[in-house]
Amino acid sequence: MKLRKLGKNGPEISALGIGAMSFANFYGPTTEENSYAILHAALEAGVTHIDTSNVYGMGRSETTIGTFLRDNPGTRERFHIATKAAITKDAQGNRCFDNSLAHLESELDGSLKRLGLDHVDLFYVHRRQADIPIEEVAGHMALLQQKGKIKGIGFSEIAPYSLRRAATECHVDAVQNEYSLATRLPEMGLLRTCAELGTALVAFSSVGRSLLTDTPIPLETIPNLEFLRVNPRFIEPNYSANIAATDGLRTYAAELGHSTAALAIAWVLAQGEHVVTIPGTRSVGHFAQLVEGAQLELTPAQLARIEEILPVGWAWGDRYNEAQNIGPERYC
Known part of the structure; x- marks a missing residue:
């Protein structure tokens, strides 16, 4: 397995990781046994x-x-092992974000208990609380690091300017953001800023929530999935348009003798040595395709052909609806 440093200070981790949201029924029902099978396959x-x-x-x-x-x-x-905290609910039960030291540490302690650990290797602020300066939040994370409860510091879905501000307080080891052939937002500054500051870009949803695979989630299944049934890219007519648009990638992957997911993963990892990816899956067979992608080295001609098939901006619909877009920082 290809290894990459998690930012300029390391450590080395596999270029492909496991996005464990899939262990919690997010894209459909699963079992502990199924998740264990994926973890065993990861070890192998x-x-x-x-x-x-x-x-x-x-x-x-x-x-x-x-x-x-x-x-x-x-x-x-x-x-x-990486985990996150900051998403919570207010007194009325509405989703909100809490970046206070007390909340982050309390939630981290709960995570450590569930994981059976005395520390995690990477801890993210899952979403920014807009009314607390990010320099102050970075200071909270540095305190948790000094206590030995976390080794690495991360932020999820922040803008390049916020990363620069946080980095004046402490080194940020990783920034997590959606990045795939379907979502190119990090190319508008985040990819470059991470490289400049020695921060890893951890790409999630790198197979486009199944659009960039051989077997996209069927239209009839989507009403059963809380997140996707209101997501613009999975609502008609956008869904059918996106399936049609990605058919070309499926054809090209078959011509090369690879799975479509493998091609999508290989493309993401080709965007910089500081990029790692964490796709999720409930299938050991699909996991093997993701591993295949991490082992591929695409040629310049192949990368150019992929860009011809799916140029920037091809996707129909935004990656999030308005409610889903509360929290991620918008910067372009």
Whole structure:
């Protein structure tokens, strides 16, 4: 498995990681046994990075990972584990964000208990609280690092200017953002800023929430999925238009003898040595395709052909609806 440093200070992790949101029924029902099978496959393939969050299944994803580590002695040392906090609810039950030190530490302590760990290797602020300066939040993270509860510091879905501000307080090891052939937003400054500051760009949803695979989620399944049924790219007529647009990538992948998911993963990893990716899956077979992509080295001609098939801006519909877009920083 290809290894890459998590920012300028390391450590080395696998270029392909596991996005463990899929361990919590986000894209359809799953079982602990199924998630364990993926973790075993990861060990066999040399995939070392696991990304989860306190809100994935309200702790279910972390609990699944923690149980696996407990029941498989020696596996903790083989995994680099990241989690997140900051998404919560107000007194009225509305979604909001809390970047206070008290909240971040309390939620981190809960995550550590579910994971069965005394520290995590990377801890993200999942969403920014707009009325707290990010320099102050970075200071909170540095304190958690000094306490030994976290090793690396990360932020999710922040703008390049926010990364620069945070970096004046402490080194930011990673910024997580959606990045794929379907979502090119990081190319509008974040990709370059991460490279300049020695920060890893951790790309999630790199197979476009299934659009960039051989078997996109069927239209009839989408009404059963809370996130996708209101997501602009999966609502008609956008859904059918996006399937038609990505058919060309499926054809090209077949011509090359690869899965479409493998091609999509290889493209993302070709965008910079500081880029790693964390696609999620509930299928061991699909996981093998993701591993295949991490091992591919696309030629300049192949990269150019992929860009011809899916040029910037091809996707129909925004990546989020208005409610889903509350929290991620908009900068272009």
